Amino acid sequence: MDKINVDYMLAIEEPFLKVPLEQLKREARQSQKLAERETQLVTSGLADLMKKQGSLPPEEYSRTLDGLIDKLKVLKRKLEESKQEETLLINRSKQRAADLNELSDFTSATQPEFQRWSRTRLERVLIDYMLRSGNVNTAKQIMEKSNLEHFADSSLFALVMSTERELREQHSCRGALHWCAENRSALRKIQSSLEFELRLQEFIEMIRGKRNPEAIAYAKKHLITWSDTQLPRIQRAMTLLAFSPTTTCLPYKNMFDVARWDGLAHEFRMVIFRLYNLPSQPLLHLLLQTGLSALKTPACQSDDASEHNRNCPVCQTDTLGKLAEGLPLSHHSNSNLVCRITGEKMNEDNPPMRLPNGYVYSLSSLTEMSKKLGGMVKCPRSGEMFMLKDAKKLFIS
Ligand SMILES: [Zn+2]
Structure with a gap:
């Protein structure tokens, strides 16, 4: 273990x-x-x-x-x-x-040296998460507190964030195009069309600004060079010259859509991550998913909330459960009985008790409840009240 x-x-x-x-x-x-x-x-x-x-x-x-x-x-x-x-x-x-x-x-996970190593790792995983999500100040605080600057890729994430902001908020391709020029051979190697998409966006903006002659000159200089791989899209781009930004005609309506800027920002992030061998998801998510996949059972996915176990993180559908959505179910060679009220395991020390209505809860949860209700217990599913002494102990064979 x-x-x-x-x-x-x-x-x-x-x-x-x-x-x-x-x-x-x-x-x-x-x-x-x-x-x-x-x-x-x-x-x-x-x-x-x-x-x-x-x-x-x-x-x-x-x-x-x-x-x-x-x-x-x-x-x-x-x-x-x-x-x-x-x-x-x-x-x-x-x-x-x-x-x-x-x-x-x-040699062992309980070793104090390993615990210290794990603590540092947790901190750098949190820094990675904060930097990716733009919480730079929080990341800096953890870095400074634990002296972990050398374990953080701050400059890389700063470049990602500033270029994304420029694309999303200022609707400008300048920084992204500059980066593409510096990394052209690497981008060619992974067959990325990011630079073409950015050039196309600049071309679209010229048409939106009614600067068609400029757009035509721009296309000759920057789009035609992509004709080997992007010819149909270049042809469509040239047809866009005949449309106005208010057109309802597809696909030209989509080409004028300002949401394209968000798409470019996302594409930029994916390409730079790929070039630097960074996973698209934060390491924190990957580590959490490893743990969650070991806990996931069919009951976690049930639409009926009463099937969920309050102590199971996968059953928390708004938070950790979301991370576990695409994960496979865990393989259990032994079954565990879990109390629906407390989420605790039921075993010989905390045996399962059957109420007269057929529902089963742990002895400890029913005892706790009976102290508050003067010897009575209330079934959380049916709402019926019973005396604790009418609950029968179950034996598992
Ligand atoms: Zn669960």
Whole structure:
């Protein structure tokens, strides 16, 4: 019972390790690209200068050289910033790997060291949940209190939240398009059409603003490049030029629908999570669902609330029960009898008692009730009153 399933725990913790590594990969690739591009520019600038040697006035010569030196200085500063970020991500990866490595030393779930480890994990799972749902201040408080900044992916979630807000509230694709440009090759690899959807939205907004010539020029520049995979949608987009935003004609009415902005925000979140190997659901939900699936019985799903067990979290249909909706029923090799009044298990210490009307409750719940009702008990299902002494003890064979 107190054995730790390390393989299971490591499988569920995969994103915890992968996120900083993915960030590191991207950061390294971007700084490499930047260095290649800038040194190429400086080299060709120098080659140009060599060709013109002798034909340029000395001031012009020295101005061009100063310009090239400035370019290299900017490159140096950017590479230093990037190195700092890379060092931070390498340290973060090491700290996370060391945290998971501790699991191999634990021998029992009751060990105080494991309890401490679990406590920290619970805190980082809560931070992840808070950051995903936009409760940044609460997340910060937990991080500061427990010194867990290195276990939180704050910058990634801050980017997700600000880009989503820009899409949903300001109806602007700027930040999302900038991100797509920086991650174009990765997006191509997962065959994402997010950039096309964003471009299409900008095109739609131009038509909504009655700027059709601008929209046509925009389509030629940004939509046509997607003709290999999105031709029917580009054709439909061009037909949209003939409609006004008040049209009731489908599918053009839907293309003008402002709810498309919410769809884009959701799509952005799904794509960035996929790129960083983050699950679409918070880890808190996954962990809770693991526990809930072990408790779920057919009675939990019953429409009749009297079938529900007040101590069963799956029966709480407004809260945890919602999380358990898609989960399979648990497999029970042994049956447990549970009292409908208290939710307690009925066994030889707390035997099931049958009232004269046939309904069964636990001895402890009926005894408790009889103390308040002067020796009487009231059946919660039928409302009938009986003397406690008329309840018969049942024997389970
Ligand atoms: Zn239940």
